[in-house]
Amino acid sequence: MIFLGIELGSTRIKGVLTDEKAKVLAQGAYEWENKFIDGIWTYSFDEIKSGLRACYSSLKEDYKSKTGGNITEINAIGVSAMMHGFIALDSRNKPLAPFKTWRCGDAEKEANQLTKLFNFPIPARWTAAHLYKAVKDKASYLAEINTVTTLAGYVHSLLSGKHVLGVGDASGVFPVSGGNYDLKLLEKFNKQLNGKLSKSVYELFPKVLLAGQCAGYLTANGAKLLDKDGDLQSGALMCPPEGDAGTGMVATNSVKPLTGNVSAGTSVFSMAVLEKPLTAVYDGVDVVTTPTGSPVVMVHCNNCSSEINAWVQLFSEACGVDKNKLYTKLFNLSLEGEEDCGGVVACNYNSGENITGITSGTPFVAHTAESNFTLANFIRAQLYSAFATLKLGNDSFFKKEKIKIEKYYAHGGLFKTEGVCQQYLAAALNTPVAVMTTAGEGGAWGMAILAAYAADNELPLEQYLESKVFAKSKLKIVTPAVETVKGFNLYTKNFKKAIKAEKVFYKV
Template identity: 50%
Template sequence: MTKREKIISCIQEGRGVLGIEFGSTRIKAVLIDENHNPIAAGDHEWENRLENGVWTYRLEEIWEGLQDSYDKLAEDVKNTYQIQLTRLGAIGFSGMMHGYMAFDREEKLLVPFRTWRNTMTEEAAAVLSECFAFNIPQRWSIAHLYQAILKGEEHVEKIDYLSTLAGYIHWKLTGQRVVGIGEASGMFPIDSATGDYDAEMMQKFDALVADKGFPWKLREILPKVLRAGEMAGALTKEGARLLDRSGCLQPGVPLCPPEGDAGTGMTATKSVEKRTGNVSAGTSVFAMIVLEKPLSAMHREIDMVTTPAGDPVAMVHCNNCTSDLNAWVGLFAEFAECFDIKADKNTLFSTLYQKAMEGDKDCGGMIACNYYSGEPVTGLEEGRPMFLRRPDSHLGLANFMRSHLYASLATLKIGLDILLKEEDVKIDSITGHGGLFKTKGVGQSILAAAMNAPISVMETAGEGGAWGMALLAAYMLSKKDGQSLGDYLDSRVFAERKSETMEPDPADVAGFETYTKQYQACLAAEKAAVQAF
């Protein structure tokens, strides 16, 4: 049987596994075969909007995006293999972590979806962090809930279910109010010993709001926590129609626990074991380091979450990464069109990224502040993208692009320095993935400079979180009894997959250190800009 015939048989017999991830700018669906190789894909571009001071996506945009990405995947199957996609072996959904989606008993959304990008919960995050003696970031679901309580928002007493984007989609397609443990760890702190929400902290929260007289306790409105590999329900008839507008997809497909983009990133880069880590760089950027021992102190810049299997992870999450960089590339594309030059998007990015490698190691006196939104790591509630340069700076395209690439990782470096320099966290391997690493060698070398550590990029780096989510669904479907997620990835998925590792260039490391110091100094100007307009 040829490779093509094997794929067709896999699809026809319903052994293909589907992963769908809702990213900040793209919803991607990936279908994999029994060897975990992508065999079809579909995607849908979308963008969050700032409405009444809240970064959000509308419900109709969520469902239109899901259906469009699935339609395109099914069309890819039909065009490539001349067959209709009607059966699946398993499905997994992933989305941007954190945020706030609150529903009443009639399953009505009580307030517009508040995404991870919002920085409106500073007061709540501070109070809860002190109460729990545990860092609660602003974007976590519990911070949004408590901020709504502090503001006296009327909808709070009506809450029947509080979920994330991935949890919401999973609920609507299966009827199950569950999330994966990695996703849950971005809603409320997890006790890694029990694999559930921290009971003591939950009691403290209920006591904190007891005088409000709400008709619910916190546990009653949060989704159930499941570990990777557990069954999380099946696709209902209604769910099948929500996913596939054509009505061809059969219900009954088993679903794995929905996970956040951090969990799928760890899975897609085989970074779920102790002393491993990964950096996901796109609209936002975050680093995940699986710890071998607890940190010595609480750091407000460091989030404590878990792997999809429930192991403790130190996370540095930055709201801003490539949005400003992408905007400038868009400006260059518009400039080119003025001269009737239609530049391919991928070629334009690749050319400009490569040009950046010709720039000065410290960017020659240029600083880009890439804050589209607030940045809790550096204490900014709002963002104002800015570009600054000294009068004696070496103005040129190479330095300009290099400064924006450095800016994409500068805030991440500030947070990582706490782990690597203050906490002396040991890391055996770091893997990069996401849009920043698509141009070979560029994002990889800059991350190596930022961390002063070897960085690997796998040949599957471009597949991203949707592929990682499909792997989690495949693990649920075909793991051996007692087989850990790490062992499954090692033996079944990555045993023969290639990666390239790049060592840091000492000159790049020194240049990035200089740039970061200047970047931090220029944050005073960023704060002033926020106050000014």
């Protein structure tokens, strides 16, 4: 049996083909980048389709090179993507407006109003906030809206013809309770909208499903969209589409209470599975769910690795060194830097950041005349900056809520260089951080696991992961070093000063 997981991330669309033991059989990818057009961060709908096809074509080639065979039948397929955002569709499944990604912060006012109305945190990137903004702006397409969904939900509908969402992705659309949208809050939202949409919000939002449930089947049109050669047969089981947060939890085996994970890429977020709900609303903190509906507190930061990638690209051009080798060399060099980066501070904001109240980003590096401005400290400051805002978000409520996570599982490209960013993240969160050998596989692999689980769902997801996926996994755990924790805390004080400068830059 073979299973396909596809994840549409911020910088690439990745596909992973696995067997029933979650062993990777083939991989494919398509590189892309969001564009800032007419005041919003977006990807074109044409590129969503062409990128999906190119990713699958790349995977087919990889499979053929490894096995000599062709892919004609897949047992189950799952789609995941960056969470939140806003896609409005008409009754023919045609987009009515450009896709707004999670990076769009233009619904801040509406998000704050909904937060007060619900007494529940609604960040500006959530789908409900964007829908409310469209209504308040009297968007020309309001009367035509038939479905409001996420990127994962949209792609799933292209492949299956079904408008559904996994509960984890749905929890970034609207508050969830008991495995479905919170009906009491939906009623409040409907009253607030006062009949300005053709349907109730409950009818507009996709149906919510839990991990393991059937979410439809690959249609003939869906197979044709994926495979330009026409080799792929229709009929594959489709599992509920999920957000990148949910696939990150699955890929790191962190769906049980008191476990957490950190996913680091263009953005970075931490997830902590709770035993009980939070007692208050905190700025910049999301309350979402696992793919099975358990409550999760998420701290999401818009900025993480983009500035690091830009510097590595610059050094690569200057030195003529392969970027992949340069990442390893520079990351390891950072270990020679001082614990507090010698007074060097980097602000990695390419876009706005809700946690620190920044509406538009301007990345920069700063140091005083007395700072020890070395390459090692410079690179270390860049890597620290990837986790500094995440630390600020978690520090805002962890002590007050008396939350103690046993360990975080980290995944994403930043952790491919062994021990470096893992050590810095452990210091930032002052909690042990574990990295699995599959850390670089990321969400697409996690989505393939969810697809396999939909075909074999007799056990609870937690037990399925423990017994069938991670039973023989090897963990590399780093505990926070006392001196590095102290150094990161000193760096964070400088980072807070840099945020003040960032606010000035925006006004200039």
